[in-house]
Amino acid sequence: xxxxxxxxxxxxxxxxxxxxxxxxxxxxxxxxxxxxxxxxxxxxxxxxxxxxxxxxxxxxxxxxxxxxxxxxxxxxxxxxxxxxxxxxxxxxxxxxxxxxxxxxxxxxxxxxxxxxxxxxxxxxxxxxxxxxxxxxxxxxxxxxxxxxxxxxxxxxxxxxxxxxxxxxxxxxxxxxxxxxxxxxxxxxxxxxxxxxxxxxxxxxxxxxx
Amino acid sequence: xxxxxxxxxxxxxxxxxxxxxxxxxxxxxxxxxxxxxxxxxxxxxxxxxxxxxxxxxxxxxxxxxxxxxxxxxxxxxxxxxxxxxxxxxxxxxxxxxxxxxxxxxxxxxxxxxxxxxxxxxxxxxxxxxxxxxxxxxxxxxxxxxxxxxxxxxxxxxxxxxxxxxxxxxxxxxxxxxxxxxxxxxxxxxxxxxxxxxxxxxxxxxxxxxxxxxxxxxxxxxxxxxxxxxxxxxxxxxxxxxxxxxxxxxxxxxxxxxxxxxxxxxxxxxx
Numbered sequence: 001x002x003x004x005x006x007x008x009x010x011x012x013x014x015x016x017x018x019x020x021x022x023x024x025x026x027x028x029x030x031x032x033x034x035x036x037x038x039x040x041x042x043x044x045x046x047x048x049x050x051x052x053x054x055x056x057x058x059x060x061x062x063x064x065x066x067x068x069x070x071x072x073x074x075x076x077x078x079x080x081x082x083x084x085x086x087x088x089x090x091x092x093x094x095x096x097x098x099x100x101x102x103x104x105x106x107x108x109x110x111x112x113x114x115x116x117x118x119x120x121x122x123x124x125x126x127x128x129x130x131x132x133x134x135x136x137x138x139x140x141x142x143x144x145x146x147x148x149x150x151x152x153x154x155x156x157x158x159x160x161x162x163x164x165x166x167x168x169x170x171x172x173x174x175x176x177x178x179x180x181x182x183x184x185x186x187x188x189x190x191x192x193x194x195x196x197x198x199x200x201x202x203x204x205x206x207x208x209x
Numbered sequence: 210x211x212x213x214x215x216x217x218x219x220x221x222x223x224x225x226x227x228x229x230x231x232x233x234x235x236x237x238x239x240x241x242x243x244x245x246x247x248x249x250x251x252x253x254x255x256x257x258x259x260x261x262x263x264x265x266x267x268x269x270x271x272x273x274x275x276x277x278x279x280x281x282x283x284x285x286x287x288x289x290x291x292x293x294x295x296x297x298x299x300x301x302x303x304x305x306x307x308x309x310x311x312x313x314x315x316x317x318x319x320x321x322x323x324x325x326x327x328x329x330x331x332x333x334x335x336x337x338x339x340x341x342x343x344x345x346x347x348x349x350x351x352x353x354x355x356x357x358x359x360x361x362x363x364x365x366x367x368x369x370x371x372x373x374x375x376x377x378x379x380x381x382x383x384x385x386x387x388x389x390x391x392x393x394x395x396x397x398x399x400x401x402x403x404x405x406x407x408x409x410x411x412x413x414x415x416x417x418x419x420x421x422x423x424x425x426x427x428x429x430x431x432x433x434x435x436x437x438x439x440x441x442x443x444x445x446x447x448x449x450x451x452x453x454x455x456x457x458x459x460x461x462x463x464x465x466x467x468x469x470x471x472x473x474x475x476x477x478x479x
Contacts, residue, residue: 026393031384045248057400069399127400148396150403163396163403166389196384202391204398 020088020105021173021182023190023199026166032145035169035196036134039143042192043136052076052132054157056115058123070123072114076130076157083110091203100183101201105174130160133167140182141189144170169197214279221278228272232265286319 027035040048053073060068073084089104110117115125133146146168149160171190175182190199239258242250272278293311300308307314322328338346395401 024390024394025385026387026390027385028383028389031382034384127403129396129400129403148393164389164392166386166393168390168393168397198385198387198390202394204394 016176018105018107018174019092019102019177021100021102021175021186022201023100023171023186024202025169025190025193025197025199026164027145027169027197028166031196032167035145035167035193038193038196039134039136039145042189043138043143046137049135050077050133051135052130054128054130054151056128057126058118059126060121060123069126070118072110072118074112076132083112083114084108085110085114091205098180098183099187099201100173101203102183107174128154129163130157138189140173140175141186142172144168144172146170169193169199171199217277218279218284221272221275224272225269228265228269232262232269235261235265288315288319291315 036048052075054076055071055073058070058072060070062068069088071086071088073086075081085108087104087106092102092104119125128151130149130151131146132149133144136143136145148163148168150163151157152159152161171186173182173186193199235258239262242254242258273281288310291310291312293309295308296310299310307318323331392402396403
């Protein structure tokens, strides 16, 4: 149930297929302050933006092996804001020299009846977590520093426990397919964050085992 | 002879006036930028402005040191007529900064000696210098020279030496843990450590409690334990039908967990 690769699909109209370019790393709690200072200096000048989100990951098991995954996210700090539904495809296995992880990405906003709707459609919630942290922006690049927490009682976002003593740092860009200059820019930005954080292309399938 | 000197004086004053006008314009633009475009200003552009001013001041210095420039110190400016009334021509000439050529402006604009406070400080410093005696002064000069040359040497030396020391220092405080990176990426990508049937996988460091004794059927168990902190301990008991659908591998892990749970006697066992 994966979307076919971009080059095969004819562009008949509607939205452009967006790809997400991603680099990930982590930073320990004690180095968080210095990382935030550095990001505040490097990124665009704006008010520091914090967020608290609750993300639920839904799976749809088809006849084939790979389940179809959808991610539903809502803001706990802005409860009336719409839900955000995201589909992330498999990482594109292009040339190994590309510096960032590239995958197909579809984002839509949804109303608050999203979880029931997905359940009715046949999706089942696989896992959920609470993410809070800071967002920075530099041009088209977005840097997110997140603290992930496990939800102990399903549906209860108050009772959480931290997953690890580190913060996850992600550098991402949403761009139409085929723009490889984006990964160059991302790599030079990632250089500026060394040695505090090593942002690199981490293949999620390798982490499974 | 006289005429040549006069001509030189005039020429140097003209060039001095034009250089000072450049500095004034640069300052004007810089102040305007600072006051009005405050949000959009970046540090490199502020540095550019400062560099421009410093360059212009340098040119003025060079101009004054030029041998063609007669010594301005030997010239004297004497006000011939002081008038407390407003002078329109003067006001226009000075862009409204000096509207009246009166007694008040003379001490400021025609000053040749330093300000009284500055004069006081200079007198104190010279008295201090005379007091300490020549040998002590010489020793102080030598220490200062040594410090400066040490610093210059450190700055001019090849970067490799410096980087090696600083890199060694920084090794002691790593700011990230690659194992944590993998754990977090796994959690975000497919719920490693998060989903219902948590595999005995990455355990967050520093968490008190036993090793990973996870099991399936946490929904019911969590309710009974009351969502306690720390990890869920292994438990046996019936794995009741789940509220949500499970991924295909669930059945096998349930069997395994029941096996392992019977081996351990856990106080929270149902």
